[in-house]
Amino acid sequence: MKMKGAQAFVKCLEEQGVEVIFGFPGGAVIDLYDELLNTDKLTHVLVRHEQAAVHAADAYGRVKGEVGVALVTSGPGATNTVTGIASAYCDSIPMVVFTGQVPTMLIGNDAFQEVDIVGITRPVTKHNYLVKKPEDLIPTIREAFHLARSGRPGPVLVDLPKDVIGAMVNYTEPKPIKMRTYKPTYEPHPGQVEKACKAILKAKKPVLYVGGGVINANAAETVTELAKKLDIPVTMTLMGLGGFPGTDPLSMGMLGMHGTYYANMAVANCDLLISVGARFDDRVTGRIDAFAPHAKIIHIDIDPSSISKNVRVDIPIVADCLHAVTAMNAWFDQSKDFSKKAAKDQHKEWHKQIKEWKNRHPLGYVEESDIIKPQFVVQKLHELTKGNAIITTEVGQNQMWAAQFYHFNKPRHFMTSGGLGVMGYGFPAAIGAQMAAPKQTVIDIAGDGSIQMNIQELATARQYKCPVKIAILNNNYLGMVRQWQELFYDKRYAHTPMEVAPDFVKLAEAYGAVGLRAKKPSEVEPVIKEALKTKNTVIMDFVISREEGVYPMVPAGKATTEMLLV
Amino acid sequence: MKHTISVLLQNKPGVLSRVTGLFSGRGFNIDSLSVAETLEKDVSCLTLVTHGDEAIIEQITKQLHKLIDVIKVTDMAEHDHVEREMAMIRIKAEAGTRAEVLRVIDIFRGKVVDVSPKSYVVEVTGSKSKVQAIIDILRPIGIQEIVKTGALAITRGKKF
Numbered sequence: 162m163k164m165k166g167a168q169a170f171v172k173c174l175e176e177q178g179v180e181v182i183f184g185f186p187g188g189a190v191i192d193l194y195d196e197l198l199n200t201d202k203l204t205h206v207l208v209r210h211e212q213a214a215v216h217a218a219d220a221y222g223r224v225k226g227e228v229g230v231a232l233v234t235s236g237p238g239a240t241n242t243v244t245g246i247a248s249a250y251c252d253s254i255p256m257v258v259f260t261g262q263v264p265t266m267l268i269g270n271d272a273f274q275e276v277d278i279v280g281i282t283r284p285v286t287k288h289n290y291l292v293k294k295p296e297d298l299i300p301t302i303r304e305a306f307h308l309a310r311s312g313r314p315g316p317v318l319v320d321l322p323k324d325v326i327g328a329m330v331n332y333t334e335p336k337p338i339k340m341r342t343y344k345p346t347y348e349p350h351p352g353q354v355e356k357a358c359k360a361i362l363k364a365k366k367p368v369l370y371v372g373g374g375v376i377n378a379n380a381a382e383t384v385t386e387l388a389k390k391l392d393i394p395v396t397m398t399l400m401g402l403g404g405f406p407g408t409d410p411l412s413m414g415m416l417g418m419h420g421t422y423y424a425n426m427a428v429a430n431c432d433l434l435i436s437v438g439a440r441f442d443d444r445v446t447g448r449i450d451a452f453a454p455h456a457k458i459i460h461i462d463i464d465p466s467s468i469s470k471n472v473r474v475d476i477p478i479v480a481d482c483l484h485a486v487t488a489m490n491a492w493f494d495q496s497k498d499f500s501k502k503a504a505k506d507q508h509k510e511w512h513k514q515i516k517e518w519k520n521r522h523p524l525g526y527v528e529e530s531d532i533i534k535p536q537f538v539v540q541k542l543h544e545l546t547k548g549n550a551i552i553t554t555e556v557g558q559n560q561m562w563a564a565q566f567y568h569f570n571k572p573r574h575f576m577t578s579g580g581l582g583v584m585g586y587g588f589p590a591a592i593g594a595q596m597a598a599p600k601q602t603v604i605d606i607a608g609d610g611s612i613q614m615n616i617q618e619l620a621t622a623r624q625y626k627c628p629v630k631i632a633i634l635n636n637n638y639l640g641m642v643r644q645w646q647e648l649f650y651d652k653r654y655a656h657t658p659m660e661v662a663p664d665f666v667k668l669a670e671a672y673g674a675v676g677l678r679a680k681k682p683s684e685v686e687p688v689i690k691e692a693l694k695t696k697n698t699v700i701m702d703f704v705i706s707r708e709e710g711v712y713p714m715v716p717a718g719k720a721t722t723e724m725l726l727v
Numbered sequence: 728m729k730h731t732i733s734v735l736l737q738n739k740p741g742v743l744s745r746v747t748g749l750f751s752g753r754g755f756n757i758d759s760l761s762v763a764e765t766l767e768k769d770v771s772c773l774t775l776v777t778h779g780d781e782a783i784i785e786q787i788t789k790q791l792h793k794l795i796d797v798i799k800v801t802d803m804a805e806h807d808h809v810e811r812e813m814a815m816i817r818i819k820a821e822a823g824t825r826a827e828v829l830r831v832i833d834i835f836r837g838k839v840v841d842v843s844p845k846s847y848v849v850e851v852t853g854s855k856s857k858v859q860a861i862i863d864i865l866r867p868i869g870i871q872e873i874v875k876t877g878a879l880a881i882t883r884g885k886k887f
Contacts, residue, residue: 283745284752288795291741308795342737342798466789469782 162333166298166326167196170259173302175202176335179230181221181596182206183214187234189261189274189323206596206625208589209617211238215245216586216615217593219254220553220576224597226379228255228309235261236274239320240281244583246316247285251580252400253377255314257305264324265293279320287315295328307338312345313464314377345463349480349488357435357459357476358492361391362499364433364457366511369393370416373400373579374438374462380483381405381572384437387486390493392505394515396424398439399564400579407568408548413515414524414568417445418715419561422522425713425721427515428453435459438482441471442580451720461485522713522726524565533682535559535634535705538689539566542604542632545689550602551594553577555587555611557641559634561711563606585614591629592622602630602693609635610659619672622698630692631700633665636707644710648725665702674698729758730784731810731880734773734791735798738764742796746773749794755779755787759812759877770798776878803880810880813852815840816862819869820847828868835861846871 164172170193174182183206186194197205208214214231222229229249233242239260249256263272268291279291288308290301298321305317361367375384381404388395388411395405396416405412413424428434434456439445446452452472460467460474461482468477478485493499526536539562542550552567553576554560560577569575576594578586591605605612612633622629634640643657666676675697679688685703692699713724736742743762750757755777762773777787784802791800803810820828825847832839832849835857841848851861855878862873 279741280744283741283748340795343795464793466786466793468789470786 162331163329164332165192165196166295166328166330167192168199169299169330169332170302170321170326171196171200171203172332173299174230175200177303177306178227180204182230182232183208183217183221183593184232185211185214185234185238187238187261187274189235189263190232190259190321190326192323192326193232193259193261193321204596205232206592206621208621210615211241212245212585213589213592213615213618213621215242215249215256215258216583216589217596218256218258219245219249220590220593221597222255223576224551224573224594226573228257228306229593230257230259232259233261234274235263235278236276239276239278243282243285244581246282246318248578248581248583248586249316250285250287252373252578253314254316255309256316257309258316258318260318260320262291262320262322265322266324268322278318282318285316286318287313289318289320291320292322292325295325295330298325298330299332303335304338304340307340308343312343346465346479347463347481347484349461349478349485351488353476353478354485354488354492357478358489358496360433360457360459360476361393361435362496365507366431367391367393367433367435367508368427368431369395369405370398370428370434370436370439371395371401371404372398372437372439373404374482375401375404376572378438378463378482379572380438380486383483383486383490385409387490390490390501390504392501392508392512393435394427394512396420396428398442398445398579399577401439402564402575403569403572404438406570408570415564417442417721418447418717419565419711419713420721421524422713422724422726423515423518425715425724426518429720429722430514431456433457433459435461437461437486440467443471446471447715447719447721447723451722526709527727529682529706531681533679533685533703533705535562535636535703535709536566537682538632538634538685538703538705539563539606541685541689542606543567545686545693546602546604550574550604551576551598553587553590553594553603553605555605555607555614556582556584557608557611557639558644558709558711559606559608559611559640561641562634565711567606584611588612588615588629588631589618589621591631592618592625592627595627595629596625604630604632607631607633608640609633609637609662609665610639613662616668619669619674619698623673627698628696629698633700633702634705635665635702636705636709637662638707641711643708647708647710648714649716665700669698669700672698674700676700676702678702678704680704728780728784729776729778731803731808731878732775732777732788732791733801733803733880734775735765736771736773737796737798738769738771739796742771743773745794745796746775746791749790750777753786753790755783761877761879774878774880801882803882806882807884808880808882810854810878811852812855812858812876812878813850814858814862814873814875816849816851816865816870817846817872818849818865819845819871821845824868828865831861831864837861
């Protein structure tokens with residue numbers, strides 16, 4: 162069937178199951194935007210900055226378990242997406258970003274709004290394309306979606322010259338995609354599975370270390386089954402929160418730089434570390450030579466290059482987390498050497514030890530009667546939403562308090578920029594999450610610094626009637642950097658006080674949203690309750706203790722056992 | 728340790744840049760690199776010499792393999808193989824030295840590919856050390872210009 166490239170573009174998105182795209186129009190993509198008016202199947206969300214389009218697509222995809230899509234114009238539109246793309250790349254988020262490009266005959270001529278976006282994004286995409294010929298348009302779009310969602314997921318960029326989307330193309334029905342060079346390994350090697358299971362049977366002090374790969378692979382339930390069957394304590398990375406129920410007795414919460422004392426102690430003393438879909442990031446490991454020094458390490462990862470990249474692995478399993486853990490569960494179910502009771506007895510001492518650590522330094526904070534503690538706000542948010550809200554965060558102290566005190570029980574309920582750490586992620590992500598789950602409560606836990614990085618999206622939230630709630634933990638500081646300055650720079654607060662800030666309540670009102678403020682602990686609950694019942698976008702401005710820190714804390718470059726505890 | 732790595736790639740624009748970008752972005756080193764089309768028009772073969780400990784070489788091969796346009800990565804250290812470099816050298820060759828230059832070239836089984844009243848252009852192929860050896864011998868006579876390829880490598884025997 163002959164049709165215009167722009168029409169084929171829309172048809173391809175529909176055939177890939179896309180329902181919502183986030184974007185911003187411009188000259189190079191005007192034909193695509195014109196075509197979007199002809200379809201009822203695609204909702205386009207007009208953001209106010211292209212970076213927000215990508216973060217929104219990121220969270221939309223994560224909540225839905227699908228590929229998020231963003232569409233922007235050439236030049237500045239394209240370059241504004243780079244931060245969002247890099248964030249999705251670090252966090253292995255399936256995404257396709259379409260950028261407009263000047264007509265092919267002008268490429269390389271420094272044309273108006275021309276930029277080599279394929280060159281710019283090469284190191285931060287799973288793959289990227291410049292579609293030079295109309296006949297390549299449809300196969301490229303299909304391949305881009307295939308790459309984004311399969312194997313280790315990631316962002317794929319497709320650069321579309323104006324003449325290509327204006328040309329006539331021949332649309333044919335999609336066929337299964339075969340690529341000569343790309344064949345991800347999903348199934349685990351049975352020999353490796355057996356080795357891993359035998360090592361687990363022998364371990365007296367095992368720890369399960371759950372990462373974002375578990376959520377990507379929809380393996381949370383399967384991993385939970387494994388942990389419970391074997392009675393293994395579980396710790397999660399920032400990206401893995403929700404990959405195992407945070408309130409389960411086996412959960413030790415997060416590990417690493419701001420992980421719990423007991424999770425870090427358990428990892429430092431375990432005899433077997435079973436890593437599922439986690440990549441041993443430096444924020445988790447601290448000083449590498451002191452990380453899990455007594456442990457045999459099993460590493461399950463779909464990306465072979467993640468294995469033995471940062472730490473030496475004893476039993477690698479290259480596979481999809483779901484397939485690998487399913488195979489392990491099946492192995493134990495069939496094994497004569499395994500019984501639940503025996504596993505429980507074998508780990509008894511270990512659990513006792515962990516309990517002792519837990520009692521010695523539980524996760525907590527010092528309450529004060531007249532000043533709001535940020536941890537208290539997060540706890541209240543958890544309590545009043547019954548732990549069911551989708552939480553997004555900005556980056557910094559707000560992110561860590563959210564991770565520590567909102568105990569995530571389900572996957573796809575916590576959206577944060579983990580690997581890249583993008584301030585300004587949380588609010589557009591909340592809009593994306595709300596578009597994916599219109600009926601759910603979505604809360605962006607923010608700092609007063611980072612919310613200002615994409616605050617213009619209040620207009621987007623209002624335009625699309627996204628009733629997202631923004632909880633600003635407002636200490637008039639760039640809090641995390643201030644905390645480092647306090648601890649390691651002799652309290653020289655170089656440019657971290659945010660001396661001028663908007664009145665967030667008035668700002669919300671200026672956009673037609675609702676602004677609420679709490680200055681005392683007693684005002685926290687009424688403000689949250691008011692926000693939760695409001696059907697509009699709400700900013701909750703919590704004026705918090707100015708110099709509160711995130712603890713425990715492992716100073717950068719130290720061993721994870723060298724924690725600062727309050 | 729030095730490693731020669733052979734990479735089969737899709738022959739498309741931008742692919743070489745993906746490979747070199749991977750090396751610079753991850754802080755790996757490229758000692759030499761040569762690339763050209765293979766028997767299949769849409770496939771290129773890239774021979775790359777790099778160095779590093781076992782863990783670095785393992786990461787290099789894995790990361791290369793992860794590139795979507797890469798078809799196959801072979802670490803030549805794991806195979807019996809033949810490796811060659813080529814150099815073209817413009818050497819001063821005047822009345823007093825012409826005979827000596829020819830003698831050296833002959834010893835190294837080089838070839839004169841251009842002659843002028845005051846110089847020769849010499850072509851020589853061989854292992855890295857052999858190419859280096861002829862350069863060292865010719866240097867005192869007066870080398871005016873050198874161009875060299877990176878290493879090329881192929882496994883011995885034939886996979887029939």
